[in-house]
Amino acid sequence: MFPNLTEIKKIRTLNNISQKELASLSGVSQSLITKVESGKIEPTYSKTKKIFEALSKLSNKERITAKEIMNKNIIYISSNDSIESVITLMKKEGISQLPVKDKELIVGTINEKIILNNLVKFKEKIYSKSVKEIMDDCPPIVTINTSRSIILELLKENQLILLSERGEIVGLLSKSDVLDCL
Secondary structure, eight states: OOOTTTTTHHHHHTTTHHHHHHHHHHHHHHHHHHHHTTOOOOOOOHHHHHHHHHHHHHHHHOOHHHHHOOOOOOOOOOTBBHHHHHHHHHHEEEEEEEEEEEEEEEEEEHHHHHHHHHHHHHHHGGGBBHHHHHHHOOOOOOEETTTHHHHHHHHHSSSSSEEEEEEEEEEEEEEHHHHOOO
């Protein structure tokens, strides 16, 4: 038994997808979606089933939490570390951003973009600078139960998100971590 056809538009808009995207995901025409949502026609059982199966898949993706996709391997640097040592660490570990931690507190973040911008500004003197001289603000910290949609919104504005459980940092998420899970 399917939900009422009036639910199609509600579920679609909650998942922030267009009629065209829903049509593509469900294998029906966009005009059918438009007519169903406006109440002009009732689709066949098979088409209704396709539409609700596509909507169900979207809802299941939304239920994914940060805990399921987080990276538990966190490498911290100190604000007193040299930029030269940070660059070496980033190359060695194949990472593009790092949280900065001093005395068990997260105090900022540094990433390739920050380093490159400051390389232009300071030229070769960048290597003698410390992290605290060029680091960015602390990244957002959210719980491990934060939904995928909130994670995606945060990553639009941030390179890195830290994840906590009962006040302790237990993981992190970068844009590449999320892309790896698609």
